[in-house]
Amino acid sequence: MPAEDRTDADLLRMAATDPEAFGRFYRRHVRWVLALCARRCGDAELAADVTAETFATVLAQRDRFDPDRGSAGNWLFQIALNKLADAHRRGAAERRARDRLGIPPIALTEEDVERIDELASLAGAGDAAALLAALPDDQRRAVEARVVHERGYDEIAAELALSPAAVRQRVSRGLTALRARLRPEGGER
Template sequence: MESRQDPADDAAVVLESRDEPERFAELYDRYAPDIHRYVARRLGDWLADDVTAETFLVAFRRRHRFDPARGSVRPWLYGIASNLVAGHRRSEVMQYRVLAKTAIDPVVVDYHDSTDSRIAAAAVARQLAGALAHLPKGDRDVLLLIAWEALSYDEVAQALGIPIGTVRSRLNRARKKARKALGGIDPTTACEEFTHG
């Protein structure tokens, strides 16, 4: 799911791209599939291409402001993508409401091999999508970055520009609300099952 790269390499590529802009393409090649998948899950395929491209365009334009001490660009890119997703909040909530009714996720369906796994995922998907639709944006961002993208608390804090304590409190609040909607199932586990079937 996550691209495994040396964070120092990420920082070096960003620094070198300041003088050699074509180097930034390496970061696109490395992280675009993960960002695209994340955005597609949140907004659907019809917006994922545009938002992914915009994420990298924003990052490219802001590369001179990237602090190499941050290391990996992964949280930075997820933060940009999450902010762009926020601009499409109505589409995201509508996506979850449709998913809650139909239990069909176009991102996940392609990855399921058996009918049994699709049926099991659909049962969880409806409840999970309904719960996600009702979470506040900040809580939803934290939950999905941790559950879907396997970012650490520190990476989520960097991505969203919030203190790590806020990450913990938002995740705790999101888990409680989603767990209630899921009949006691931990939403981070449900998100993983929903994602991987």
């Protein structure tokens, strides 16, 4: 069966051994998830973050999807809504911390949003692991804990014996470095 004819359930099942299957699932749904997040939160940076968190959760929990309980699209929609609710709960505290640290919000351009699509075209988890491994250890640990393992800033701070603000700064710096590595050479913004 041609790849484009595979169902979402097939793609999620195949993702365990075929990273491109998850890439196809991602490309099939990322635009509407990003649009949903942008409409619900009204903040491009937050919409991009919530979209990334949504797909990271889908990838990590793909074995929990049960096609007998509904479509993959509905499952993805519910995960996105849950991530939006989480973002709204933590958003006020994060904005206050960013303001205290003097860290301005990252303004995403249309090109940045297109970069989100390009993440799915990476060859697989090995590329993501290599990108993370290239970060300084303090940033790598913070990014992995926050983005990959979806842990809260307070929890990470307690583990690393840092303040939540310091963890936020490490995550921000790490994500900025990753974003820079994903840009084409000479593609300054």
